Amino acid sequence: MRLFFHPASSASMRVTLYLRCRGIPASLVELVSTGFETDHRGIPVFTMPEGDPETEKVGTTDLTAFNPEGRIPVLVLPDGRKMTQSGPIVDYLEESTGRHGHRSMQPDDPWLRAQMRRIMWIVAADIQPYQNIPFIIQAIGEWGMVKAPPTEHPLRRHFIRREFGALETILRQCAGRHAVGNGITLADCFLVPQVRNALLAGIDLPAEFPLLSRAWEHAVAEPDVEAVLEEAGGIVQPYAFDADKFEIYTTITEP
Numbered sequence: 585m586r587l588f589f590h591p592a593s594s595a596s597m598r599v600t601l602y603l604r605c606r607g608i609p610a611s612l613v614e615l616v617s618t619g620f621e622t623d624h625r626g627i628p629v630f631t632m633p634e635g636d637p638e639t640e641k642v643g644t645t646d647l648t649a650f651n652p653e654g655r656i657p658v659l660v661l662p663d664g665r666k667m668t669q670s671g672p673i674v675d676y677l678e679e680s681t682g683r684h685g686h687r688s689m690q691p692d693d694p695w696l697r698a699q700m701r702r703i704m705w706i707v708a709a710d711i712q713p714y715q716n717i718p719f720i721i722q723a724i725g726e727w728g729m730v731k732a733p734p735t736e737h738p739l740r741r742h743f744i745r746r747e748f749g750a751l752e753t754i755l756r757q758c759a760g761r762h763a764v765g766n767g768i769t770l771a772d773c774f775l776v777p778q779v780r781n782a783l784l785a786g787i788d789l790p791a792e793f794p795l796l797s798r799a800w801e802h803a804v805a806e807p808d809v810e811a812v813l814e815e816a817g818g819i820v821q822p823y824a825f826d827a828d829k830f831e832i833y834t835t836i837t838e839p
């Protein structure tokens with residue numbers, strides 16, 4: 585299998601963290617980095633990698649020709665079938681390759697497993713889409729939303745804080761050393777990239793969300809997690825948009 589991902593993509597990182605922590609070897613799932621560009625608004629655009637056989641098949645570097653959603657991660661199976669959406673990709677990998685991994689990423693207890701999935705869904709469905717930089721830039725430029733630096737935009741901070749507040753209460757019931765129990769789980773794979781985004785947004789994690797902060801500290805102390813973060817540019821999510829193009833675009837489109 586081949587996973588198309590990019591280090592600047594938090595949804596991709598959910599899957600790369602899973603692969604590394606679970607111990608799925610590269611011989612089973614090869615990582616293929618997409619290209620990265622920014623459009624005239626400064627919005628990141630992921631592109632098919634030059635020279636890749638999949639790029640040759642679709643005949644263009646336009647990602648939407650490969651995945652109509654225009655998003656990553658994308659998992660390609662050996663027979664050419666494709667899958668999208670980080671949660672279902674992880675589920676599929678668990679079911680098809682999990683026996684090769686050296687560490688379980690799911691608690692045995694069904695209630696704790698349900699809490700783990702609850703956390704994954706909150707991150708994927710209720711936080712990430714609302715704090716996404718492309719959405720914020722477009723809302724400022726095209727739909728009159730208040731102009732502010734996209735990474736620290738009040739809308740972004742609002743949705744992160746709102747849901748982190750809920751997570752703090754949930755963690756009170758299910759956290760141990762890690763977010764769900766004492767072992768690293770899929771919940772951490774989803775939380776770590778989201779916390780990274782929150783740090784870029786200027787959220788003071790230890791002061792505002794102490795339980796989440798403790799789970800984060802324990803997760804990033806894991807050598808597997810540390811390695812993935814290092815390859816992706818560090819503990820805080822690096823800038824994934826073009827600030828100069830954003831400034832020009834939003835100045836021109838100011839009402």
Ligand SMILES: N[C@@H](CCC(=O)N[C@@H](CS)C(=O)NCC(=O)O)C(=O)O
Nearest residue numbers: 593594595654655656657669670671
């Ligand atoms: N719900 C999707 C989200 C995927 C997603 O939003 N990926 C972003 C990068 S983090 C992307 O490819 N954005 C490109 C775009 O929106 O054009 C998942 O969980 O995989």
